[in-house]
Amino acid sequence: MISIQNIEISFNTPRGKFTAVKDINLEIAKGEIVSIIGHSGCGKSTILNAIGGMLFPAQGKVMLNNHEVKGPGPDRGIVFQNYSLLPWLTVEENVYQAVDAALPGKATSEKHELVTKYLRMVNLWEHREKYPKQISGGMKQRTAIARAFAINPDVLLLDEPFGALDALTKGSLHIELLKMWNLTQQSKTIVMVTHDIEEAIFLSDRIVVMNNGPAATIREIEEVHLPRPRNKKEIVNLEEYKVIRERLLNLLMDKVEIDEKDFFKEKAA
Amino acid sequence: MSSTRDLLSGNNEMGSVVLSKLLNVLTGLLFNILGFGVLIGIWYGVSILTDNALPTPAATLAVLWEMTKDPFYDYGPNDKGIGLQLANSIVRVFFGFILGAAIAVPAGLLIGASSFCKKMFYPIIQILKPVSPLAWFPIGLVVFESSSIATIFIIFITSLWPTLINTAFGVASIPQDHKNVAKAFGFSNWKYLTKVLLPYSFPHIITGLRLSIGVAWLVIVAGEMLSGGLGIGFFVWDSWNALSLEKVISAILIIGIVGLLLDKGFSWIEKKVTYES
Numbered sequence A: 001m002i003s004i005q006n007i008e009i010s011f012n013t014p015r016g017k018f019t020a021v022k023d024i025n026l027e028i029a030k031g032e033i034v035s036i037i038g039h040s041g042c043g044k045s046t047i048l049n050a051i052g053g054m055l056f057p058a059q060g061k062v063m064l065n066n067h068e069v070k071g072p073g074p075d076r077g078i079v080f081q082n083y084s085l086l087p088w089l090t091v092e093e094n095v096y097q098a099v100d101a102a103l104p105g106k107a108t109s110e111k112h113e114l115v116t117k118y119l120r121m122v123n124l125w126e127h128r129e130k131y132p133k134q135i136s137g138g139m140k141q142r143t144a145i146a147r148a149f150a151i152n153p154d155v156l157l158l159d160e161p162f163g164a165l166d167a168l169t170k171g172s173l174h175i176e177l178l179k180m181w182n183l184t185q186q187s188k189t190i191v192m193v194t195h196d197i198e199e200a201i202f203l204s205d206r207i208v209v210m211n212n213g214p215a216a217t218i219r220e221i222e223e224v225h226l227p228r229p230r231n232k233k234e235i236v237n238l239e240e241y242k243v244i245r246e247r248l249l250n251l252l253m254d255k256v257e258i259d260e261k262d263f264f265k266e267k268a269a
Numbered sequence B: 001m002s003s004t005r006d007l008l009s010g011n012n013e014m015g016s017v018v019l020s021k022l023l024n025v026l027t028g029l030l031f032n033i034l035g036f037g038v039l040i041g042i043w044y045g046v047s048i049l050t051d052n053a054l055p056t057p058a059a060t061l062a063v064l065w066e067m068t069k070d071p072f073y074d075y076g077p078n079d080k081g082i083g084l085q086l087a088n089s090i091v092r093v094f095f096g097f098i099l100g101a102a103i104a105v106p107a108g109l110l111i112g113a114s115s116f117c118k119k120m121f122y123p124i125i126q127i128l129k130p131v132s133p134l135a136w137f138p139i140g141l142v143v144f145e146s147s148s149i150a151t152i153f154i155i156f157i158t159s160l161w162p163t164l165i166n167t168a169f170g171v172a173s174i175p176q177d178h179k180n181v182a183k184a185f186g187f188s189n190w191k192y193l194t195k196v197l198l199p200y201s202f203p204h205i206i207t208g209l210r211l212s213i214g215v216a217w218l219v220i221v222a223g224e225m226l227s228g229g230l231g232i233g234f235f236v237w238d239s240w241n242a243l244s245l246e247k248v249i250s251a252i253l254i255i256g257i258v259g260l261l262l263d264k265g266f267s268w269i270e271k272k273v274t275y276e277s
């Protein structure tokens, strides 16, 4: 469904061309949930934005349903890393304007119903008349989530969508995300960037682990075969969960271990 | 329900807040009075030193009182009250200013949004901006064959630049994040204009307008000195010819106060439309 073919993405900077990622190959099937995980600055957002059509690879291409991605479209809903709400619009207006733009064929009343439904889903209905400056970071994030979901896209691109949330809210939004996915017979494709190993395992079918940049590549792709529906409390006791968690920790934390060894060497000396 | 003690301590707190605010206002006022005191002192000193060639504050105040007692009297074309003169100047300023804004805001939006327009027009703006608006007066006279309209014309020219430049800057500085939202959700051009571009640029536009009206008010006095007719600038010139420095100084005070009020008015609007992100 999504097919990333050997892409390389660079940015023009004052100090010349900066290659963020290269040699990225990834096939994502319809209905799959894939997480991209890696250290800060390795190019996770860059890859997500390439799928979203917000930026274009210098080499290679991104295919979506056998068509090359040439720009953004209502078939993909994006939750940006920094929420990107418009500060002069209320929570409700922020969602409505996106719905209005992305779904021009729908009647006004239908659009308002969608906005209502998704604002209720993220528990922001009571706060719909507030402006972004009047709500917390987590509420801004939930607004951005409602906005992306409300246009009912085939592909959801989530850039650290739960990053600013407390554990409780995060947990309930994980459930909401999966509920919505189930409601559509698991037909929606979700690509999500995250820092959170537990979150990645709980939600994903596959986890893409990135190398560090510049010119970052994919380090490894972990498959998560935990049965669905998953229960947060139960899966942590499963052997497979522990194995995957251990492997991801090793992939992401090897630097820390080396530091510690050095530390002990120094002590012994 | 709060207990009496809470209520008392609450009251005390509120009382002390009000008291400290009052104290702040009072000390501020005291400094203001002190400042004016020093100014009037120096003024008085110079009056004495120049043997009243510069009228004393008291003499000026008496004349100011005479002028403002009946500001709207009308004894024919060459003898009108200060209120009428002032009103005439203000009407001209607003006329020129609104015409200027009507051109400057759309032009600024265009130049800020399109790098093509910017490349084309920015050099012209940079050359014309530093020219004193009074230099346009002869051109206005030739084109409009009326010194009154020529004055409005120079106010129009004056009002253009700050508004145009601030508007263009506002549009050019729209954050990538906001543009990304519009792009990702497929905003139409109209939606982008009304929901992103204009709301973001609005505070910048108002700042431009505030600067414009400030300069316009500066220029009207000089303009009316050139053009004659009815107006506060011509009043200054006329008073000088009649050798009444008292009237000149009174007019300066009035011009300053009106300028301050115009600025405060726009600052107020500016605060109203500024959003916090």
Ligand SMILES: Nc1ncnc2c1ncn2[C@@H]1O[C@H](COP(=O)(O)OP(=O)(O)O)[C@@H](O)[C@H]1O
Pocket (backbone or CB within 6 Å): A011, A012, A013, A018, A020, A038, A039, A040, A041, A042, A043, A044, A045, A046, A047, A213
């Ligand atoms: N617009 C840009 N211009 C220049 N460099 C950029 C730009 N966007 C991202 N980068 C660089 O590309 C690299 C990857 O960025 P990003 O994809 O945001 O990382 P991540 O999301 O993994 O934290 C970083 O080194 C970042 O500095």
Ligand SMILES: [Mg+2]
Pocket (backbone or CB within 6 Å): A044, A045, A046, A081, A159, A193
């Ligand atoms: Mg990122």
